[in-house]
């Protein structure tokens with residue numbers, strides 16, 4: 001592997017490496033946050049006590065690293081580059097040089113983000129949403145000077161790299177599918193990457209534009225996102241023009257909401273295929289799954305206002321955004337139903353293959369988190385309830401269960417499922433199982449109680465919950481016993497990840513796999529030579545997921561009809 | 577007022593703080609309904625998932641209509657019903673403004689404090705101007721001294737309200753976005769610089785309640801807390817009269 005390689009596999013691994021660095025730092029930051037919240041006097045080794053502004057900087061960077069550099073980069077750019085070409089039967093991504101350039105731009109974005117910790121004032125403290133006027137003036141707090149400029153540079157680079165990758169992904173899917181790979185035969189993974197890339201283009205472009213305007217407000221005294229006169233930290237600031245922070249909120253969430261679907265859609269696609277593969281049957285209601293993927297993407301781009309019910313939006317607009325947001329529950333429920341039906345009775349009688357292999361476990365874990373996190377989405381989509389729950393830990397629980405846990409389980413599923421394909425070695429099932437169960441239980445131990453502390457009124461971004469006088473602190477002090485419990489769980493959750501890295505590290509030195517297709521998969525990336533740069537050209541003759549009743553026999557997408565004429569293929573739209 | 581006991585603050589079951597606003601019980605009931613439905617659906621879905629992966633495959637064929645479209649139809653009806661109910665509550669609270677007779681109080685957020693302004697005997701707020709803001713001169717809100725309406729305005733650091741009377745809050749911010757939140761009043765609205773927002777509610781139970789900031793606003797965000805004191809109507813009148821007299825005395829001394 002050359003450093004400046006333009007091979008899609010090297011580019012994909014480069015993107016995965018970005019996510020590994022970001023997830024390691026982001027996880028450590030969350031550990032510091034939890035320890036500080038539970039024991040505010042605790043002194044960070046080699047650093048001392050955590051100051052309120054440092055806590056906010058840690059929150060901001062945790063969100064930034066995880067959302068941008070882990071949840072967007074790994075599923076879409078990372079696995080998209082690694083697997084997508086083979087899955088549609090091509091040898092390379094479109095525009096390979098641009099593709100490599102995108103990956104290196106993303107590295108630059110990550111370096112800029114991490115550099116924010118080391119400038120005077122430290123990293124920004126305004127949260128990953130960077131609402132102005134807090135994000136607009138260095139007077140507003142430490143970290144809002146050079147740290148904020150670095151943050152903006154980082155996100156701008158991210159937008160450029162992300163858009164490049166999205167355009168390349170779209171072009172690859174549209175133009176480079178092999179013979180016979182019709183739109184209807186595309187695996188759901190490809191449909192998910194396609195939809196996520198479709199969303200990325202407008203979302204990242206709008207965010208980039210908003211960042212440019214914010215840059216003008218910060219350094220050129222324009223007033224896009226701030227009123228003509230503002231008074232910050234004892235200083236009157238005059239701007240040319242009279243703007244509103246609400247404009248930033250609109251532009252930011254126009255990006256921010258699709259962003260969460262960009263992060264979760266690839267996981268949804270993969271999980272659909274993996275459940276079908278290990279249950280040895282077609283994805284239930286395949287065409288509906290394609291439709292719901294596109295529908296979730298479409299609706300995802302028109303519901304940004306549900307982040308703004310109490311932000312100063314017209315209440316009638318709140319109603320519109322509420323109804324649109326509740327509507328997303330339907331395609332999402334359709335997906336859950338399809339997963340449940342597909343997984344139903346997956347213990348095939350007399351079969352040799354074990355349905356409960358680790359990729360399947362992670363896929364089912366994804367479904368579980370998607371249910372427990374997703375079901376509270378409709379609760380938050382009702383403005384009258386959001387009025388109470390907005391910016392409390394109820395929201396944190398909701399999006400951590402979906403975004404972090406479900407999406408991360410999508411990534412774990414991808415790693416375990418595709419590892420034999422990419423490295424010709426198989427990860428340890430035993431370690432994987434341990435890692436799965438520990439992570440699942442610790443994640444629930446960490447995030448479910450946050451629903452309760454949120455109902456108790458615990459707000460986000462509080463550097464300290466107790467030790468302040470007054471009824472507010474008395475209210476918040478009641479959550480402290482649960483806070484301690486959450487912190488213990490979080491420590492277990494983070495410690496459990498050692499098993500995952502140990503598994504990878506151990507396997508890297510293990511014996512090579514002789515089996516070409518260890519999971520008995522039907523999609524094209526498992527075709528002989530599909531992952532090689534110079535392999536034989538393949539042809540697709542049927543849709544994915546054709547298995548025999550007994551779960552043993554299967555007909556891959558690339559097998560010629562005359563070779564498999566005896567195997568009956570189940571009818572579409574029926575559960576067996 | 578004596579400090580609150582845990583039992584006063586926490587409603588058993590879901591950890592909700594006590595509810596002391598007129599619109600609160602309906603909101604709580606709707607919230608509870610939602611939470612029970614969510615819990616039920618989550619348990620049902622997990623049950624199906626667990627049983628599903630443990631049973632062996634059955635041969636019975638069920639059509640897609642039964643397994644997909646019927647449940648979806650039921651869920652659509654469920655969400656439509658919840659949306660209608662919640663929109664009724666939202667509309668009754670936010671589609672109309674406060675009663676013209678409601679008590680007027682202005683809430684101003686500033687890094688990292690809340691200020692509350694009462695209009696005084698003339699029932700009108702004086703003009704404010706940002707360049708006049710000066711905490712050192714005792715004018716944290718920038719009230720224009722040339723405006724006679726502002727002479728009798730009272731500024732406090734605690735929000736004191738009478739029980740049983742509707743209040744119309746005008747929210748504004750001097751510097752960055754703050755989130756005005758009173759959990760026990762089931763109330764939240766951002767204070768955005770450059771614009772004002774109105775929310776109205778009726779506190780019902782006398783007591784001492786939390787006011788928090790729920791929009792990250794800088795390093796002191798977590799301590800941007802204040803007190804909402806709800807007094808019985810008579811006590812409140814006495815408190816307000818006392819404040820108005822003190823203000824009048826102060827003004828006459830200044831002008832002398």
Ligand SMILES: [Cu+2]
Nearest residue numbers: 754789793800
């Ligand atoms: Cu604040």
